[in-house]
Amino acid sequence: MIWAGSTVAGFGLRGKVVVAWYCKDAAVEDVAAAKKNIGKYCMVDGRNECFATMQLDAQNEHRAAHAVDALEEDAAKSKALQEALDADTFAGTVDPDDAECATIVYEEKDEAKVAALATTTALTDTQYGYKKFYDFAAGAPKTAEAGEDQDAIALASAGFTAMVWKASTKAGYAVSGRWAAARYCTEKANDGDAAAYQANVLKRCIDDGVDTCFNDAQRDAHNTYRGDHLGTEDLEANTGAAKAIQELIDGLTDDEKAADPFAFTDKERPSDYEKCGQTLWTATDETSAETDKASETIYGYNGEYDDETGEPANPADEAKVAQA
Numbered sequence: 001m002i003w004a005g006s007t008v009a010g011f012g013l014r015g016k017v018v019v020a021w022y023c024k025d026a027a028v029e030d031v032a033a034a035k036k037n038i039g040k041y042c043m044v045d046g047r048n049e050c051f052a053t054m055q056l057d058a059q060n061e062h063r064a065a066h067a068v069d070a071l072e073e074d075a076a077k078s079k080a081l082q083e084a085l086d087a088d089t090f091a092g093t094v095d096p097d098d099a100e101c102a103t104i105v106y107e108e109k110d111e112a113k114v115a116a117l118a119t120t121t122a123l124t125d126t127q128y129g130y131k132k133f134y135d136f137a138a139g140a141p142k143t144a145e146a147g148e149d150q151d152a153i154a155l156a157s158a159g160f161t162a163m164v165w166k167a168s169t170k171a172g173y174a175v176s177g178r179w180a181a182a183r184y185c186t187e188k189a190n191d192g193d194a195a196a197y198q199a200n201v202l203k204r205c206i207d208d209g210v211d212t213c214f215n216d217a218q219r220d221a222h223n224t225y226r227g228d229h230l231g232t233e234d235l236e237a238n239t240g241a242a243k244a245i246q247e248l249i250d251g252l253t254d255d256e257k258a259a260d261p262f263a264f265t266d267k268e269r270p271s272d273y274e275k276c277g278q279t280l281w282t283a284t285d286e287t288s289a290e291t292d293k294a295s296e297t298i299y300g301y302n303g304e305y306d307d308e309t310g311e312p313a314n315p316a317d318e319a320k321v322a323q324a
Helices: 031-037 049-065 075-086 122-133 150-164 194-200 212-226 239-250 254-259 293-304 315-323
Strands: 008-014 017-023 102-107 170-176 179-185
Touching (some): 049 122, 049 150, 049 179, 150 179, 212 239
Antiparallel strands (some): 102 179, 170 179
């Protein structure tokens, strides 16, 4: 009956006898085929567990890229949301079940995609796509330009900010027909003034393997010091160099890291970056590494440099001075 490969069926009735034939790709007694064709039962305790898990995993990937902790599903919230979407009176809005949640509702308007909505991440993809309507610097939706609807921009922006809201730790998900919804709880998303948004909606940091937030912070710190030196222009971002560095660092095995955390310096660099200068610094812990302490420390070595001679004041400090 539930064999995925069977896509057509015929039924017969005679007295007390009912017969059904499932055709095209008939069920067979084969374990591998069974695993492929018998899908997981999704409706668990009044909620679509498969849909909830799919959205949760997809949304947590986005949250990780914004340097915020993963959400956990609140099954009770999912169930309550499912009941709201299944109600005959549902018309696109959901009254919050309590004061600690923010609810986002998505409507699939493409008729050809409605049937598959429960098996896709359209809800998540659409919400994250609304990032373009949010102004990170202002901590608010972007301002509408001529011909745009400010209310529509604010509504779309809310879909994105709710998903990545740092303080929210629990979520519920539901899907019914053309409607899908997410509810973000414990600490209510989209709650507060601009300062609250700036504290809870962080810029995307991981992009194609590069921590852009870290790169921006280090470059800004470097340029602050460079600005104090005559004829020294600001550094510009080079994502290719950042990606190459990260790949070399991440490419070390655990044994290599244990033996020498700088073992990647022995690895061959991409040809475009063979002649790049290099500085190395080890933090006392990972929290310090994420600050601009590295820039501060390395620049501090500049005190060992003699402007008049162009050499280290103390030959023993040559390696430090070279980094500054």
